[in-house]
Amino acid sequence: MKETSLLIFSSLLFLTGPGSCRLKLDSITEAKGVRGRSALLPCELSGLNENLIQIINISWHRYLPRELLAYTDGVQLNLTATQYVRRIRMSPLFQANMSLLISDLQNDDSAYYRCEIIWSYKGMAKKRSLQKDIFLDIEEVPVSKPVVMKIPEHLVVLSGDPFHLRCKSAIGSLPIEYYWYKHKPTDIRIVRKIQEGMNYSIESSKIRDTGFYHCAALNTANGKKLKERSDLIEVAVAERPPKPVVIVEPPANTIEDGQPVHLFCKVPGVLKTTQYRWRKDKVLVQPSRQNESFQNLTLHSLAQNQSVTYECGVTNNVRGRLFETWSDEVKLTPSAGNTSLDLQALISSTSVVGISLFILLLTGITVLLFKVQRSKKANSRNKSSKLLRSNSK
Template sequence: MCSPRSIFSEYFPMSSLWMENKPSFGETDLLCPQPRQFPMLLWLLLLLILAPGRDQSDKLTLQAPHSVFEGDEVVLRCQARGEAREIHFYRNEYQIQPNFTLKSVSRNDDKYHCSALMRGFWGWKKENSKHLTIQIQELFPPPMLISRPFSPIEGSPVTLKCETWLPPQRSDIQLRFCFFRKDEALGSGWNSSPELKLPTVWSEDAESYWCQAETVTPHIRKRSLRSQLYVQRIPVSDVNLEIQPPEGQLTEGENLLLICSVAKGTGTVTFSWHREGTVRSLGRKTQRSLSAELQILTVKESDAGRYYCAADNIHGPVLSKLVRVTLSIPVSRPVLTVMSPRMKAMVGDVVELHCESQSGSPPILYRFYHENVTLGSSSVPSGRAAFKFSLTVEHSGNYSCEAENSLGVQHSDRVIISVTVPVSHPVVTFSPAGTEAVVGDVLELHCEAQRGSPPILYWFYYKNVTLGSREAPFGGGASFNLTLMAEHSGNFSCGADNGLGVQHSEMVILSIIGPPSNKTFLITVGVTAGLLSILGLAATAALVHHFRTRRNSERPSITGTPSCSPREFQEPSRTSNTNPQEPPDPVQLQPVYDNVNPRDSDLVYSEIWSTQHTKENSANSPRKHREDKEPTVIYSDVKRAYPDDSAGQASIGDSDLEDAAENYENVPCILPALDH
């Protein structure tokens, strides 16, 4: 029941010696002490309280390998002396699993221990083992990045090496490597080779590089420090510009190729092309090469000049020598202009032809043509060519010119020159021919100038008074018809004008003689009419008196019954004319009988009409008829106002007729009698 030995041996191990030499007690002494034993029990309890406790390491012991490599698996064991439960393992006071793998040696001062609940005198109590440090050895050191060469020349290869090693105890472990520029992996990624070869490096590749090394099993990865790569650049030199086609001889419209090259220089080179005298470059290219090309399409005259190129790879631009580019330009289509002293060229004028091409490589040969016949030629280095000549009549027609250089010929448009010939002195002729004519004949005046450019305007004159005008639009002559009267005896002439001045003909005298050959017949008809007038004298006298009264009281009527007023037929109408000197056409009516100033009579003029008059009448005619549908005059006569007047005037004006109305007779009302 109570076993002092077990209790003392359990809780007071240090007193085991004492227990062996303690006084003899019975087994029931402690459980059932006797009064005489109380001092001894008190003394034992005091020893129990004051006696030092048993060391913890004796109760729990942490078992672990003393030295391991990175990546090795570590197994921890907790050895307990006595009954224990709920055993836990700790690293730096943090609970861990008993089995784990060490992956890093970054912390070699980790402290490990274990804990458990152990049965004690007073029940279950948590006990801890002593702290233990595990020595971890590095599997391989962090790699070091090495470049060979250390400072490469731009464009040359570089070898990068990720250098590390394994301990002899772990030489069987396989490593793999990966290289980086900044944060970008190079090559194909992880590789078993610790070296990476870069075929070429450029100045822009001068960055920080680093590498990583790792084991496949166990997985231990380490990286190197960053290492800066320095790349040397060689400046460009011996810049040269080449032109195709060779020697810079081009024809306008072709393509020009400019090739810029350098003999030395590394890295990225910037090429630029320039034409002398211009600020802006013609083109620019940046590339990793020792030459570059620029093509100028469809060159024109303004592209001629001297060219050069420049190359730069950060150390400053280097210029090439100047190369000249010349262009052979075909002549453009020439323009022909005519320089004349006046708007209309005249015979005798000095005319100058100008032929000019706006573009073309000199020298240019100009030729001038008249109706495809060469007039002359001229070769000029630049500008235009001129050709002068004096105009004749034969120079009218088409003119052109052509321009020619080594690249071809161009023809101008045709220009028409019309040489205006002034009219010569015209000649006036009569038809019928002769210098005598009979009253009442229709005389044709013909005026013609033998020379002169059309259109020609002809004027016809009688005693320097304009009779009228006619135009000949295509040249030749013109005619004017006139019904002759007695007063038309005199001088006739004509003039011709084509805008360069009027030329007058010589005057031709025409004499007007008596009536035509049927005069006897007409007189007979007149006498018969007179007898019929006497037979009806009474009626006729009344009618005459009636019409005279009506003439004095009323104005002539245009419509209605035909009037018997003598003023209606003798007063000429006032018609407008574009030329105030040009008379209207002569009267178209032809009399059946007329008599002008018989010698043995007091009549000045007598006439019998049998046809209608027309609307148009001559201004020179002594009579002008109004338009009417019926014949208005059958018989009329004009008596002398003063029979004894010795003046014997051949014609009487309108004012005289007004004053001598009583001396005029007109008997239109006998027409029905004549018709019957």
């Protein structure tokens, strides 16, 4: 059996060539890391011929003393060192790159580490080992100058809108403390601390939030406390542009079929930089060359019972940033030209009928009163005659 395996291996080696089965690992033997951050320990495999070689196990160890950190059988990754369980990562699958990532580095992570690969030739029981050692050096690095990231990028915001600032130093041993400062608008040399933390957010900005801001980053390196500050960042909070109003002539409820309609976009306190736009049924209307300002819009004809909506918008340039405000929608529905005439005729005929009924009612009341009066007089005469007859007797 052993002779058969050797024969198969020799045949494969002859077909593929002797240089195709030389496993090698990279030659990097030292890596540097910064306390609190992450470091990658490289372990890259080359010369793997899957027709000749099979990987059995890949593991990482720490020296000295020797301690098994993690290993994989090509299917499942097993983490064995308690203090590294949540801080190390490597691929559970066999691949050319089996590097080890260590996060949240501590000073005592400075040590020698070993990447070991257990392999064998296919068809042979003998296991072979390929390994490399690498030294990880942990450094304490002073914090770098922080950079402020802005959301929105151009920090001109409208009153009531949010804005967010984020402070971050790309280099430096962790932990890093961050502080935010705001400068006095009338004298930027006067500054006050406003908040601690990497982020500074205002959910509903006010005019008083306008001004210059900066952040500071602090850390400790080699026993010394160090501090760096960012450049100044300006935040401008502007009043909201007034909402435009659409005026319709003739009024929207009196438009007749085919009648021209004029729409006027009125904005209180118009600025020179104001630009006007119109939308019909939510679709932007393109301006004509003759009407550059596009503040007014004329509709030459509207079909009967054709319902359309119009709205006007204004765009204002506030310190280099454009803000757009739209009016409420105006609904236009023209009616037939004779509709108003028919309505007037109906009102007139109704009025005539009402007057006739009133006259008839008044006549009936007069006749009734006349009859009542006659009845009273007749009763009075009858009583008088009866009284005279009784006296004569």
